[in-house]
Amino acid sequence: MFDNFGFFFPRILEGLPQTVYATLGGIALTIVLALVAGLAMLSRLRVVRFVARVYVEAFRGTSEVVQLFWIYLVVPILVGFQVVPLAAGIAVLGLNHGAYGAEIVRGAVQSVPKAQVEGAVALNFTPAQRLRRVVLPQAFVEMLPPFNNLFIQLLKSTALLFFINVPEMTRQVEVLRPNFGESLATMYGIILVLYLLLAIVITGVMRWLERAAARRLGRRPPSRTSALAKVSAGGVG
Amino acid sequence: MSTDSTDPTITFDAVTKRFGAHVVLDELSFTVDPGEFVTLIGPSGSGKTTILRLLMTLEKVDGGTISIDGEYLSHMERGGKLVPADEKHLSRVRRRIGMVFQQFNLFPNMSVLRNITEAPTRVLGLSKGEAEARAVDLLDMVGLSDKASAHPTQLSGGQQQRVAIARALAMRPDVLLLDEVTSALDPELVAGVLSVLKEIASTTDITMLCVTHEMQFARDVSDRVMMFDSGRVIEDAVPEKLFTSPEHDRTKEFLSAVLNRA
Numbered sequence: 319m320f321d322n323f324g325f326f327f328p329r330i331l332e333g334l335p336q337t338v339y340a341t342l343g344g345i346a347l348t349i350v351l352a353l354v355a356g357l358a359m360l361s362r363l364r365v366v367r368f369v370a371r372v373y374v375e376a377f378r379g380t381s382e383v384v385q386l387f388w389i390y391l392v393v394p395i396l397v398g399f400q401v402v403p404l405a406a407g408i409a410v411l412g413l414n415h416g417a418y419g420a421e422i423v424r425g426a427v428q429s430v431p432k433a434q435v436e437g438a439v440a441l442n443f444t445p446a447q448r449l450r451r452v453v454l455p456q457a458f459v460e461m462l463p464p465f466n467n468l469f470i471q472l473l474k475s476t477a478l479l480f481f482i483n484v485p486e487m488t489r490q491v492e493v494l495r496p497n498f499g500e501s502l503a504t505m506y507g508i509i510l511v512l513y514l515l516l517a518i519v520i521t522g523v524m525r526w527l528e529r530a531a532a533r534r535l536g537r538r539p540p541s542r543t544s545a546l547a548k549v550s551a552g553g554v555g
Numbered sequence: 556m557s558t559d560s561t562d563p564t565i566t567f568d569a570v571t572k573r574f575g576a577h578v579v580l581d582e583l584s585f586t587v588d589p590g591e592f593v594t595l596i597g598p599s600g601s602g603k604t605t606i607l608r609l610l611m612t613l614e615k616v617d618g619g620t621i622s623i624d625g626e627y628l629s630h631m632e633r634g635g636k637l638v639p640a641d642e643k644h645l646s647r648v649r650r651r652i653g654m655v656f657q658q659f660n661l662f663p664n665m666s667v668l669r670n671i672t673e674a675p676t677r678v679l680g681l682s683k684g685e686a687e688a689r690a691v692d693l694l695d696m697v698g699l700s701d702k703a704s705a706h707p708t709q710l711s712g713g714q715q716q717r718v719a720i721a722r723a724l725a726m727r728p729d730v731l732l733l734d735e736v737t738s739a740l741d742p743e744l745v746a747g748v749l750s751v752l753k754e755i756a757s758t759t760d761i762t763m764l765c766v767t768h769e770m771q772f773a774r775d776v777s778d779r780v781m782m783f784d785s786g787r788v789i790e791d792a793v794p795e796k797l798f799t800s801p802e803h804d805r806t807k808e809f810l811s812a813v814l815n816r817a
């Protein structure tokens with residue numbers, strides 16, 4: 319059933335760079351948009367909060383595939399030039415996941431104790447310094463686990479880019495499929511594993527960041543085994 | 556920095572503070588002179604913390620005015636009228652005030668040293684070297700020279716509170732606000748913090764406004780003690796007088812309740 323691995327693997331692997339570019343570009347845009355929109359949702363100015371809210375609801379509430387077709391097919395008609403498929407794909411991935419990330423940023427910033435801000439006010443930090451020097455560094459560690467999830471979702475969403483002809487891994491399989499119908503298990507087996515490996519890389523990086531950030535805050539690095547041990551021992555910390 | 560020495564450093568003029576319908580401060584007026592150490596006592600919920608938070612600009616007044624050395628804190632003058640202070644004005648007057656909190660509020664994302672140097676460098680514009688020299692002196696004064704590179708979470712509560720005191724002093728405030736700074740500490744750690752405060756009180760001319768349940772400490776260091784209840788000062792006297800022969804029944808009840816609890 320899993321025959322001709324040596325034939326399919328290099329062909330599918332040719333799509334790996336595009337998948338990686340789309341993922342990294344999407345993550346970069348996600349981080350920027352999540353920060354901007356997440357902080358905007360906490361603004362004192364009602365208009366700013368409103369604009370951020372509209373962005374978040376618009377992108378969370380509509381289909382990613384439809385957004386792709388919009389940017390790839392409809393926008394060129396409106397503005398008169400074609401967008402590079404990969405760029406269009408990164409834009410949609412970033413805008414979409416940025417909308418989810420905005421809620422993560424907002425929640426993490428709000429989770430920083432008010433007393434920390436008051437400590438900063440008492441030292442006469444400006445509002446921007448309070449955010450930059452005190453609140454965000456502490457919120458950062460809270461953002462990492464949910465962002466890990468979000469980035470893995472983004473990685474998996476890069477498969478949708480085959481709809482707009484980005485030559486990423488899934489697209490490679492789609493191109494091969496009509497001629498090699500008898501090898502579907504091999505082809506889909508290969509990309510399944512490749513996506514899994516990429517997801518493991520993302521998780522590895524994020525957990526490393528999480529441990530580093532926890533250390534900086536003087537917390538003990540999160541460890542799943544000790545948490546489980548605590549639960550099974552039925553004890554408290 | 557203080558102007559005419561007869562002018563009060565802190566002036567509360569008919570200050571009213573409400574939380575919803577609950578009037579916490581009811582046209583409260585009092586003054587504190589330059590260099591004075593004034594202790595506030597009173598039952599829980601009487602508004603002591605609120606007074607300090609108003610001074611630190613962490614709360615806004617609902618009526619009346621607060622001033623520091625004759626300059627409005629809660630308000631500013633614009634076109635001959637008093638309007639609520641904006642961030643720029645607040646930042647200017649806040650410069651003169653420091654506060655130490657019951658729960659220390661050290662920044663967990665910074666080392667002990669950075670906790671003390673961060674504001675002097677970023678807010679006062681000191682060079683890194685100047686700020687660190689200042690921090691080293693202060694850590695020495697609070698007895699924590701060996702903890703400069705430690706992390707706040709590696710310190711005991713008493714040590715953390717002494718760092719918080721050093722952090723506030725690094726800004727060279729004219730006024731220092733102390734809100735039950737030993738209440739969150741284990742009993743054996745209280746003395747160390749109080750002795751640091753005593754030293755500051757006797758060696759600097761910082762004006763101090765202190766809320767505490769440590770009556771012996773209050774008696775030893777205060778120039779004046781104010782007893783609060785229901786949003787008003789009901790008794791205001793030198794410590795010997797207030798602790799030994801209070802005039803008001805409410806003060807007597809409060810003192811005996813506190814002393815019995817201890």
Ligand SMILES: Nc1ncnc2c1ncn2[C@@H]1O[C@H](COP(=O)(O)OP(=O)(O)OP(=O)(O)O)[C@@H](O)[C@H]1O
Nearest residue numbers: 574575577579597598599600601602603604605606
């Ligand atoms: N943010 C707030 N919202 C609503 N009510 C508040 C708020 N802060 C304080 N209060 C109320 O104001 C009153 C005075 O509070 P405050 O903390 O100043 O008292 P306190 O004298 O410091 O008491 P304690 O000795 O318990 O610290 C209390 O009744 C309290 O419940």
Ligand SMILES: [Mg+2]
Nearest residue numbers: 603604605735
């Ligand atoms: Mg209080």
